[in-house]
Amino acid sequence: MPGLRLLLVIIVSVTLVVADQHYDRLTPVRSTLATGLTPVYWLGNAPYQFSDWVVSLFTTREDVKQENEDLKARLLILERRALKYAALASENNELRRLMNSSELLDDRVIVSQVVSVSPDPYSHEIIINKGRSDGLQVGQAILDAHGLMGQVVQTSQVTSRVLLVSDSSHAVPVEVVRNGLRAILLGTGDSATLDLVHVPDTADIREGDLLVSSGLGGRFPRGYPVAEVSLINKEPGEPFVSIQATPKAQLNQSRLVLVVFPPKDGVPALPTSNNNQAPAIDKVPGGQG
């Protein structure tokens, strides 16, 4: 009798695995189960919130005042920068309009909190507390204050699962800021290094170069910092250089992240003929990136 049940369980499991790997039919099942498990995610995050709360109990008024002043000073600096940025952005938009090209400079973002880290040490995933009810969709980019963190791979009603750029199954199309050299940045399974692959031996790339997302996969918005080249190793006889990069985002530390929404139906209408094409290219679903 138990043998029969075991056989049944094995058959059902194998069917499930195959169905889950090769067809998308099980996505709703998984997301329903994940929605049902929301209390578990919630409770899993509770100890951290509790410790935050305890820490906040023991902060003195002076510390809070000091922090408040620091933050105000920082805000002032950033506001000044934003002022300059606004002027530059409008000028840039104007120039782009003159050149008949269309591109949105600013993306719509919402702030979200990391509620859980994947329990599997071999996969780099986090869970954030925004889901379908906030309009999130699979494929959206996730940033922190320093750079690109990853992308949404699964949504439930109130939480979403984010694959980080350091996961070994993740790839981002990037370009070097200095000269626009394009390449693909792969995750390695180590959260401190990423691999820049298929860069020819003769390419102009140096240690310290900033890599930003190129937007060519159609999945990530263009121009967000992703990583900095940290190590270049030229092997004589190899056609490609082996290049390592350090992610800009603090993949292990960030508690607050930004979810980027793709521009709604491209851009506001511009009086040019080719503005229909640019957003269309953007919608092509990217490969891995």
Next chain:
Amino acid sequence: MLSVISYPVFVLSVLVSLVLSISLFPVGWYEFRPEWLGLIVFYWTFRAPAQFGILFAWCLGLLLDVLEATPLGVNALAMGVIAFLVFTIHQRLRMYPMPQQCLMVFLLLGINQMLVHFLKQMLGGEDAGFSYLWPALTSALVWPLFSILMDNINRKMG
């Protein structure tokens, strides 16, 4: 074998083990996290084989699949196999002294981890050497405490 089974304790233990599976472990030490859900399946099939068996273990494994974002069915299959093995040896297991029970926990949860990693690798995961056996070892180490604690709670509540 337990004389009385307290269903609230059962539900609570499952919930707590699910929460523990995703929380409360220092960063960088995830490798060594005991397989809490595996322990729960082991405990309940061992103590109450008439009530909890393969199908229940399978359902719990499915929940773990969702929590860990593994392909649906991987952990479920491994949990079902564990429940089956515990079921076949539960009468002998009761005669074993504690160290031998710990050894069995290590072996069975090791089989569980091995199955999970075998399936994951077949589906394109990365090879992590033998470090995936750590959870089986830590689970075996916490088993004496865990089983005594669960027995006590059961006796009080049941």
